[in-house]
Amino acid sequence: MNIGALAKRTGLTNSRIRFYERAGLLQTVDRRANGYRTYPPEAVLVLELITTAQQAGFSLDEIRKLLPPGLDRWDHATLIEALRRKVADIEALETRLKRSKAQLVALLADIEAKPDDIDCATNARRVLSHVLGDKIGSEEMLIGDGGLLAKTTRRRTVRAG
Amino acid sequence: MNIGALAKRTGLTNSRIRFYERAGLLQTVDRRANGYRTYPPEAVLVLELITTAQQAGFSLDEIRKLLPPGLDRWDHATLIEALRRKVADIEALETRLKRSKAQLVALLADIEAKPDDIDCATNARRVLSHVLGDKIGSEEMLIGDGGLLAKTTRRRTVRAG
DNA sequence: CGTAACCTTTGAGTTAAGTTTAAGGTCAAG
DNA sequence: CTTGACCTTAAACTTAACTCAAAGGTTACG
Known part of the structure; x- marks a missing residue:
């Protein structure tokens, strides 16, 4: 599977998939003779795992630390x-x-x-x-970041790569 | 009141107060002959309003749009x-x-x-x-950003200005 | 052979809410 | 008259998670 096909399957952009690879999150990738990336079918699963985990509130950093082994063999x-x-x-x-x-x-x-x-x-x-x-x-109120998040304005520019 | 005093009163950093002014959030400020900023006592209130609103989830942008008039005269x-x-x-x-x-x-x-x-x-x-x-x-699951926020890792580098 | 649709890389841009740094004026005290 | 605490500015840096652009190689089709 080429990157474009994988992108279509997962609904992610090409650039995002490359970004995940650069970030060390997607290691299930090979190269053809011409330099093109080629993916096995499990890549779809891995990417879906990543986005699912993200939606549950995990940062990419956290995900990387949990994902490393070979899809089985988890800690x-x-x-x-x-x-x-x-x-x-x-x-x-x-x-x-x-x-x-x-x-x-x-x-x-x-x-x-x-x-x-x-x-x-x-x-x-x-x-x-x-x-x-x-x-x-109150003289000294309890300290703590507070700051709820003003994520009403999410960027999420939807545009295919 | 000089900026340092105001900072101490509010618990904010000097740079943060200047930043709020640049961002158009803090207009209750004057200049002395030497260029120093000088604040009236209400500045404390305004800054406290700002941080309170932030904690309630308002972005600075939203706050700016709500704050403009003269502390009274609200829309x-x-x-x-x-x-x-x-x-x-x-x-x-x-x-x-x-x-x-x-x-x-x-x-x-x-x-x-x-x-x-x-x-x-x-x-x-x-x-x-x-x-x-x-x-x-499910063929097509409901779309929507999702992405909870992974704000476990808040930066909040605490260091006085 | 041309051209459109793929793919590649590197590097810079985006957003929010500040912080940090550099370079320099001002002021009060001793 | 010097030292230290205070103030000024502009501009660059920070973080996360990407996107976008530029410049170019590859491949399938007619």
């Missing part, structure tokens, strides 16, 4: 470890999301609860003091 | 719209997270359910077919 213990860690990561993120959402919802309620007899500026100050109040009040 | 309707959208974003992400987590947990169970009388390679094939099976089986 059982390491793999399970990684999966468990990733589940824990997801749970942590879920917690953060829940908190952020609650804050936003509270903020919405607060803004809309404007008594209607006070002016906008006064309402703004009132809301503002609620939003920042809790934070400013 | 009520636009703001509420944005907040609602962000809540919806969070909910969508929560859904995706739930699905991914379920998949991972299922995968874990699958791996550990190895009958112990079959060899590792066979088990690997068995598990692999489960992981990819659903996907391969």
